[in-house]
Amino acid sequence: AQKITQTQPGMFVQEKEAVTLDCTYDTSDPSYGLFWYKQPSSGEMIFLIYQGSYDQQNATEGRYSLNFQKARKSANLVISASQLGDSAMYFCAMRERISQGGSEKLVFGKGTKLTVNP
Amino acid sequence: NAGVTQTPKFRVLKTGQSMTLLCAQDMNHEYMYWYRQDPGMGLRLIHYSVGEGTTAKGEVPDGYNVSRLKKQNFLLGLESAAPSQTSVYFCASSYSSSQPQHFGDGTRLSIL
Numbered sequence: 001a002q003k004i005t006q007t008q009p010g011m012f013v014q015e016k017e018a019v020t021l022d023c024t025y026d027t028s029d030p031s032y033g034l035f036w037y038k039q040p041s042s043g044e045m046i047f048l049i050y051q052g053s054y055d056q057q058n059a060t061e062g063r064y065s066l067n068f069q070k071a072r073k074s075a076n077l078v079i080s081a082s083q084l085g086d087s088a089m090y091f092c093a094m095r096e097r098i099s100q101g102g103s104e105k106l107v108f109g110k111g112t113k114l115t116v117n118p
Numbered sequence: 119n120a121g122v123t124q125t126p127k128f129r130v131l132k133t134g135q136s137m138t139l140l141c142a143q144d145m146n147h148e149y150m151y152w153y154r155q156d157p158g159m160g161l162r163l164i165h166y167s168v169g170e171g172t173t174a175k176g177e178v179p180d181g182y183n184v185s186r187l188k189k190q191n192f193l194l195g196l197e198s199a200a201p202s203q204t205s206v207y208f209c210a211s212s213y214s215s216s217q218p219q220h221f222g223d224g225t226r227l228s229i230l
Contacts, residue, residue: 004160033216045161045208045221052216091160095216104215105151105176108160 004109012115013082021077021112023092033095034075040088082116120144124222131199131229139194141209149212150192154205199229
């Protein structure tokens, strides 16, 4: 079963508008974390924002915010005031425990390709 | 600030050849990871290490071996390359397993 689901293969947004990229997750572990990464066409993976399962408030980093709805198991990324440079693939990932020893790994969704139109 | 450096950036191999991908980080991170990224898919974990001298299998470890002889280096080896291993390989490191992972720029590997 897929643990991270990104249902939008592609999204389009006009420059200066806000856009929401969807991410739902599946876990039975009460302690987990959710990350969003940006991958521009140049290929590098850039960390954007993190939300821990016990965090009381939704995470924000500049123009990025995370709409965390724990009961719905969703962690949507909101980008405000889109810029042309925001055009990229966006990946949602969940921190998942690997072993009893506490090691953890990231499980990635398949990504959403965002295109910002001028 | 080098961060995570992967070498080489590109490589073409013939089926059956062997090679080693090198990952080096200068952030004194304990945790290091190797992922592969295939078209239409997110990253999948191959192997990881929680500290110098330790390695463990991830989701897709078959056909790969790793070593972490020094804290700053994490090597990924392909003993006998197969076309199915054509992919983009990313190395990442983090201070702890709950901290964000910092990625290298990737290695594009083609196996003919």
